Amino acid sequence: MISFLKQLLFFNSRKKIKSRFNRILPSGDYIFDRWEKARFAGFGEGTSVYDSCLILGDVKVGKNCWIGPYTILDGSGHGLEIGDNCNISSGVHIYTHDTTKTVLYGKSIQQAPVKIGNNVYIGPNSIISMGVTIANFVVIGTQSFVNRDIPDWHKAYGTPAKIFPITQEEQNQQ
Numbered sequence: 001m002i003s004f005l006k007q008l009l010f011f012n013s014r015k016k017i018k019s020r021f022n023r024i025l026p027s028g029d030y031i032f033d034r035w036e037k038a039r040f041a042g043f044g045e046g047t048s049v050y051d052s053c054l055i056l057g058d059v060k061v062g063k064n065c066w067i068g069p070y071t072i073l074d075g076s077g078h079g080l081e082i083g084d085n086c087n088i089s090s091g092v093h094i095y096t097h098d099t100t101k102t103v104l105y106g107k108s109i110q111q112a113p114v115k116i117g118n119n120v121y122i123g124p125n126s127i128i129s130m131g132v133t134i135a136n137f138v139v140i141g142t143q144s145f146v147n148r149d150i151p152d153w154h155k156a157y158g159t160p161a162k163i164f165p166i167t168q169e170e171q172n173q174q
């Protein structure tokens with residue numbers, strides 16, 4: 001009986017979201033509200049996190065961020081900090097640890113914190129590796145591997161990501 005009622009609620013909420021937004025979500029997102037998940041994790045006001053996001057260790061996220069589905073926010077290696085107004089697109093993995101030397105040489109897991117500033121867009125399926133600092137007003141292109149720091153008002157893309165300034169001319173055109 002309970003499982004029947006649960007299914008009924010699930011189907012109802014799926015129908016509502018399909019007709020309102022023309023969207024079909026991963027099942028967990030019908031059960032757990034994205035803003036509630038963000039509040040539960042201690043993230044800032046207006047931030048939402050899809051249910052399929054994996055949050056590990058010490059992760060701090062500021063206000064008005066959108067954290068998409070199938071993302072990994074790993075703060076297990078001395079912390080991950082993300083500022084305000086950031087967009088972490090679907091499939092992005094941000095790591096503060098690396099097990100490659102553990103697998104090859106039996107060494108302990110390497111760890112280094114990651115810091116991401118305000119107004120940072122990270123494109124789908126990008127990987128940010130441990131120890132990286134990304135400043136403010138930065139765009140990371142789709143499917144990039146970021147293993148270096150990125151300064152304010154820069155864009156980076158590719159594997160490994162190459163870094164270019166967002167020129168004054170580009171900014172003026174907006």
Ligand SMILES: CC(C)(COP(=O)(O)OP(=O)(O)OC[C@H]1O[C@@H](n2cnc3c(N)ncnc32)[C@H](O)[C@@H]1OP(=O)(O)O)[C@@H](O)C(=O)NCCC(=O)NCCS
Pocket residue numbers: 095097098099100127129145147159160
């Ligand atoms: C492939 C890997 C093991 C190489 O490590 P490494 O031998 O220490 O290599 P370095 O970091 O010194 O990089 C050497 C060069 O290869 C490039 N490079 C490193 N990893 C790369 C990758 N995955 N793809 C493309 N280029 C890569 C570096 O940018 C550097 O280029 P440069 O010489 O032009 O500056 C490592 O970079 C990696 O990808 N580790 C996995 C990290 C990870 O995602 N962990 C998740 C949690 S377990």
